[in-house]
Amino acid sequence: MHPPSLPHVPPSVCPAIPNHTGKYISMLRKLFAPLALGIAGIALTAAAVHADLPAAYWSHPAATEGASPHDWQAIERDLSPEACAQCHAAQFADWKASMHARAFSPGLIGQFPQQDLSDNNDCLKCHAPLAEQKYKDMKQLTASLKLKLQQQQGFNSDAELRNSHLPLRHAGVTCAACHVRGWQRFGPPQRNTGRSGKIDGPAHGGFTGSKEFEQSQFCASCHQFPEEYAINGKPLENTMEEWKQSRFASEGVHCQSCHMPDRKHLFKGIHDPATVREGLDIASGIDHGTASLSIASIRIGHAFPTYVTPKVTVSIEALDAQGNVLKQKEWEIGRHVAYDNGWQEISDTRMLPGEKRSYELAALPSQARSVRFRVDVIPDNFYKGLYRDLLDEGLQGDAGRLILLAQDGAEQNDYQLYEHEEPFDGFEHYRKH
Numbered sequence: 001m002h003p004p005s006l007p008h009v010p011p012s013v014c015p016a017i018p019n020h021t022g023k024y025i026s027m028l029r030k031l032f033a034p035l036a037l038g039i040a041g042i043a044l045t046a047a048a049v050h051a052d053l054p055a056a057y058w059s060h061p062a063a064t065e066g067a068s069p070h071d072w073q074a075i076e077r078d079l080s081p082e083a084c085a086q087c088h089a090a091q092f093a094d095w096k097a098s099m100h101a102r103a104f105s106p107g108l109i110g111q112f113p114q115q116d117l118s119d120n121n122d123c124l125k126c127h128a129p130l131a132e133q134k135y136k137d138m139k140q141l142t143a144s145l146k147l148k149l150q151q152q153q154g155f156n157s158d159a160e161l162r163n164s165h166l167p168l169r170h171a172g173v174t175c176a177a178c179h180v181r182g183w184q185r186f187g188p189p190q191r192n193t194g195r196s197g198k199i200d201g202p203a204h205g206g207f208t209g210s211k212e213f214e215q216s217q218f219c220a221s222c223h224q225f226p227e228e229y230a231i232n233g234k235p236l237e238n239t240m241e242e243w244k245q246s247r248f249a250s251e252g253v254h255c256q257s258c259h260m261p262d263r264k265h266l267f268k269g270i271h272d273p274a275t276v277r278e279g280l281d282i283a284s285g286i287d288h289g290t291a292s293l294s295i296a297s298i299r300i301g302h303a304f305p306t307y308v309t310p311k312v313t314v315s316i317e318a319l320d321a322q323g324n325v326l327k328q329k330e331w332e333i334g335r336h337v338a339y340d341n342g343w344q345e346i347s348d349t350r351m352l353p354g355e356k357r358s359y360e361l362a363a364l365p366s367q368a369r370s371v372r373f374r375v376d377v378i379p380d381n382f383y384k385g386l387y388r389d390l391l392d393e394g395l396q397g398d399a400g401r402l403i404l405l406a407q408d409g410a411e412q413n414d415y416q417l418y419e420h421e422e423p424f425d426g427f428e429h430y431r432k433h
């Protein structure tokens, strides 16, 4: 099923496992083999452009490979995010609230008992990517499910370090995953001097500064699938390519410019209403008996939304004096794919960077007294369906409890992005015309 070379590459599928048939596991396996080869290609290209970084920075990354620096204090050797926090408090505080810190999630590991060890470690290639975070055996896996149920919120830099530690995999896409290889720290060019290359410093043997940290390519190993596995011309995760084709690439506005402003480790995206509002320009109104809502993608560096997992709905409703809906229309913004003897794209109504769209409800009824405009976001739409299917299939025990937690969490992520109610005197309008 898996080609032998698999352990070196992220095979990945995750946001991409629609489960319309309920045959989740088997589909996943079908998908794994071809994708594995494709992503091997990407890992190599990524390595080639990282001039200042070690060639294998993203393929099979290990933070503690090679001789351990014997003159370091315990805190400098410690890879846990709480340890980094002792000296990098600001980055820790921001990262802790980000989805990267929550990537070792109940929804992820609740699926693990149904897969074998190597499949699980493949998922970790993006969700907890270091060699130090991999499972060595099924016993560790079972233990991690229990621990996750007891310890939902893991990170506390104030606690006595030794007591606050969870195994490193619980820290998901942790500091060391992006910054430590072979014991050395790598980061962007030094803040005040702009210096790159090896820089001496008072802690952890200094660090290596590299401009690669400021470029979109740095994020690609987890946020872009290879072109070879395109469905209808586009891989299921195509964020980097979408960015390359946008004006942001030519203007040098990288992923970090929007997701890490001033180097802050926020990584906010579709789960944060304020971030989404900043990326869009939304307006609504009524003209000549037609209600319209316009959306323009003004500051999003890729398709809105970029993944196949979220769903956005737009609705316009004509209401009578009592608030009853007289006439209404609803639209979807998102990409729908399904597996049926191969992946198929059902529809793709996502908005490209710079695109502007208008949604209209024409011929408003004469009894209408107002029009309600809404835009709603369901960030985890795909996963909600997946969790429901897993629970319907009778998933139990610790895994079932974790999936139930994940389902609750996913429900709570839904939000209303925009709502506006505009008065309309239908009678008056039609009398005049």
Ligand code: HEC
Pocket (backbone or CB within 6 Å): 010, 011, 012, 013, 014, 015, 028, 102, 103, 104, 105, 106, 107, 108, 111, 119, 122, 123, 124, 125, 126, 127, 221, 222, 223, 224, 269, 307, 309, 310, 379, 383, 406
């Ligand atoms: C190529 C990188 C990659 C791989 C490999 C990967 N994922 Fe993900 N996963 C992501 C990204 C990126 C997101 C966030 C998508 C979004 O913005 O909603 C995500 C989100 C998720 C979520 C929803 C958020 C959460 O953590 O609860 C689940 C569940 C999940 N993945 C499960 C899996 C499983 C199971 C596997 C292995 C079969 C897997 N993933 C493999 C990148 C990956």
Ligand code: HEC
Pocket (backbone or CB within 6 Å): 075, 076, 078, 079, 080, 081, 083, 084, 085, 086, 087, 088, 175, 176, 179, 180, 185, 186, 187, 188, 189, 190, 191, 200, 201, 202, 203, 204, 206, 207, 208, 209
């Ligand atoms: C004992 C304090 C201490 C601890 C613990 C510590 N660091 Fe540092 N770190 C420093 C100092 C001091 C610098 C140098 C800052 C400079 O020269 O601009 C630094 C620099 C860095 C840089 C480079 C910043 C840049 O400008 O590019 C990175 C990245 C980094 N540390 C990551 C980490 C990570 C990840 C951990 C935990 C695994 C960690 N550090 C633990 C003190 C610490």
Ligand code: HEC
Pocket (backbone or CB within 6 Å): 081, 084, 085, 088, 091, 092, 093, 095, 096, 100, 173, 174, 175, 176, 177, 178, 179, 187, 188, 190, 191, 213, 214, 218, 256, 257, 260, 262, 263, 265
């Ligand atoms: C997903 C990858 C990722 C993770 C996880 C991550 N960082 Fe960073 N970090 C970056 C990138 C990229 C930059 C450079 C951003 C830029 O230049 O715009 C950076 C910059 C830094 C800097 C330099 C900040 C400055 O103002 O000069 C430090 C220090 C640092 N990170 C420490 C940490 C610590 C500590 C953690 C964990 C609490 C962490 N990072 C988690 C990717 C990451």
Ligand code: HEC
Pocket (backbone or CB within 6 Å): 099, 100, 102, 103, 104, 105, 125, 126, 127, 129, 173, 177, 178, 218, 219, 220, 221, 222, 223, 255, 256, 259, 260, 267, 268, 269, 270, 271, 272, 379
């Ligand atoms: C090692 C893999 C990895 C790398 C490298 C990585 N990410 Fe992520 N990222 C993930 C995973 C996994 C998630 C989903 C976490 C979850 O919810 O389970 C995620 C989530 C996100 C989200 C939150 C999306 C949402 O749904 O709201 C943003 C934004 C993001 N990443 C941006 C970045 C940027 C920018 C970079 C580069 C500086 C980067 N990531 C590098 C793995 C990675």
Ligand code: HEC
Pocket (backbone or CB within 6 Å): 216, 219, 220, 223, 239, 240, 243, 248, 253, 254, 255, 256, 257, 258, 259, 268, 269, 270, 271, 275, 276, 278, 279, 299, 300, 301, 302, 303, 304, 305, 306, 307, 308, 309, 310
């Ligand atoms: C010009 C600003 C901008 C740039 C550049 C940008 N993003 Fe985003 N990104 C956003 C905004 C705003 C959102 C929220 C709306 C949305 O989900 O599309 C977002 C959402 C996301 C999400 C949430 C998941 C989803 O389905 O939308 C991820 C993951 C993400 N970005 C990753 C990246 C990566 C990786 C890059 C670089 C290749 C990048 N972004 C470049 C502004 C930007």
